[in-house]
Amino acid sequence: xxxxxxxxxxxxxxxxxxxxxxxxxxxxxxxxxxxxxxxxxxxxxxxxxxxxxxxxxxxxxxxxxxxxxxxxxxxxxxxxxxxxxxxxxxxxxxxxxxxxxxxxxxxxxxxxxxxxxxxxxxxxxxxxxxxxxxxxxxxxxxxxxxxxxxxxxxxxxxxxxxxxxxxxxxxxxxxxxxxxxxxx
Ligand SMILES: Nc1nc2c(c(=O)[nH]1)N(C=O)[C@@H](CNc1ccc(C(=O)N[C@@H](CCC(=O)O)C(=O)O)cc1)CN2
Ligand SMILES: Nc1ncnc2c1ncn2[C@@H]1O[C@H](COP(=O)(O)OP(=O)(O)OP(=O)(O)O)[C@@H](O)[C@H]1O
Numbered sequence: 001x002x003x004x005x006x007x008x009x010x011x012x013x014x015x016x017x018x019x020x021x022x023x024x025x026x027x028x029x030x031x032x033x034x035x036x037x038x039x040x041x042x043x044x045x046x047x048x049x050x051x052x053x054x055x056x057x058x059x060x061x062x063x064x065x066x067x068x069x070x071x072x073x074x075x076x077x078x079x080x081x082x083x084x085x086x087x088x089x090x091x092x093x094x095x096x097x098x099x100x101x102x103x104x105x106x107x108x109x110x111x112x113x114x115x116x117x118x119x120x121x122x123x124x125x126x127x128x129x130x131x132x133x134x135x136x137x138x139x140x141x142x143x144x145x146x147x148x149x150x151x152x153x154x155x156x157x158x159x160x161x162x163x164x165x166x167x168x169x170x171x172x173x174x175x176x177x178x179x180x181x182x183x184x
């Protein structure tokens with residue numbers, strides 16, 4: 001399925017979610033994530049600070065922020081900078097996302113695990129984002145484990161049409177699916 005069709009379909013489906021469904025989905029997904037070896041073994045983790053239309057990371061970040069070193073992306077032109085998460089040092093950046101302030105940018109190579117947001121995934125680990133290429137560019141240069149999270153309906157069973165620059169996930173987790181992608 002092509003990326004623009006997927007973006008339209010997922011956008012429509014998201015308008016049908018109520019608050020209880022959003023909460024329950026986030027709890028299920030992050031309770032699966034917490035039990036993965038990748039999460040348990042990682043200390044430096046790049047999270048995302050969720051927008052209202054994304055699987056919420058807020059409770060999960062609160063729960064773990066004192067036990068792991070969390071980082072968040074900050075938009076810098078066409079690229080993403082990576083800075084440590086500190087709940088007292090956030091400000092609204094581009095696209096109305098809360099981003100870290102300050103100048104403590106961190107090398108992406110120091111990150112062990114990346115929790116990736118997306119519009120959709122497929123079972124091969126392919127991913128559709130918001131169409132600006134930020135995560136594709138970031139992930140190209142990283143050896144970290146990449147775990148995509150989302151709602152069940154964000155898993156596209158018929159597959160996603162891919163571009164050469166797309167970077168695949170190692171794992172995809174939704175409420176009812178925990179997919180580990182095998183590399184050739
Ligand atoms: N929570 C979160 N943080 C993130 C991302 C993300 O997808 N989610 N990003 C992932 O790249 C980067 C920021 N990039 C973004 C790019 C577009 C939009 C967005 O809201 N786009 C609108 C279209 C509006 C427009 O074109 O101006 C949309 O998708 O409806 C948000 C973030 C870094 N931080
Ligand atoms: N590694 C890269 N280097 C340069 N440009 C890139 C790279 N990856 C993606 N782009 C550009 O970014 C734009 C958006 O790509 P695409 O539609 O695949 O984004 P996406 O799947 O929504 O992912 P993202 O979440 O990263 O925005 C395209 O024009 C593409 O050429």
